[in-house]
Amino acid sequence: MDADEQNARPVTGAAPTAPAPAAPGRSSVPVWLQELEIPVGERSFDDPRHERLRLFSELLGTFLLVLVGAGGAVVGAVSDGQISRTAAVTAPGLTVLAIILFMGAISGAHLNPVVSIAFALRGDFPWRRVPGYILTQLVGAALACLVLAAVFGRVGELGTTSPGAGxxxxxxxxxxxxxTVGLVSTILGTASTAQNVGAMSAIGVGGYIILAGLWSSPISGASMNPARSFGPALVTGDFSQYWVYLAGPLAGALIAVGIARVLRGPGGDSGGRAAARGRTGRDATAG
Known part of the structure; x- marks a missing residue:
């Protein structure tokens, strides 16, 4: 046997060796907490394990929004009117801006039932997720008003939104x-592939909320959000004017979706899905 044949023959009697896998160590971190520690950019929106994180994000965001929105009237009553109307309508807009920036990548920061419905009508958000989002938003709003009532008592009508005098x-x-036509149009417009401005959309949305409040709060309170009006109505037990803040914003959102279709065609593009579902960066193009 020549050297070439000898080199070509397989070596028998010895199994190929491979590095043994490292033994998994026992982690003291609970499984549910390990799941929450998955980086946002690597989460799959369709992974149900992360649904509770998205819902918690909506609850927290709506809680903070209503705490500030309703809290302006409460603190104004407690402080003998030291909260001006300008401050009262500016604070919620700045709060929304901050919330979008700090947790928009988690849940999309809808914070408003009609926004969730509008995104779903555009095909940017799955309808099966809408009930959970809306319920969580309503709970967050109610908790905010319960906290205000516990701390200050039932003063300032707990920030109830109602038609102005006359x-x-x-x-x-x-x-x-x-x-609401303007608000939802702003949200959908900055969330489309044609004009997805990412985190800068927070400035547009927050700025619109402030502008709307500055000129219209004496008329309707500039709620534009059934959850914002639901919290005070539930805690005070007065739903006599709630239909205004359910019918008006819902109809406005439907009109805004129609306008978006005329201007940009049907939804469901990658930019709209990314904004509605909370995915940013490279996940935005993953479909």
């Missing part, structure tokens, strides 16, 4: 409709 419910509902 304003009928129908007039207030029409204003809420028009305001």
């Amino acid at each position: 304003v009928t419910g129908l007039q207030a509902a029409v204003i809420e409709l028009l305001l």
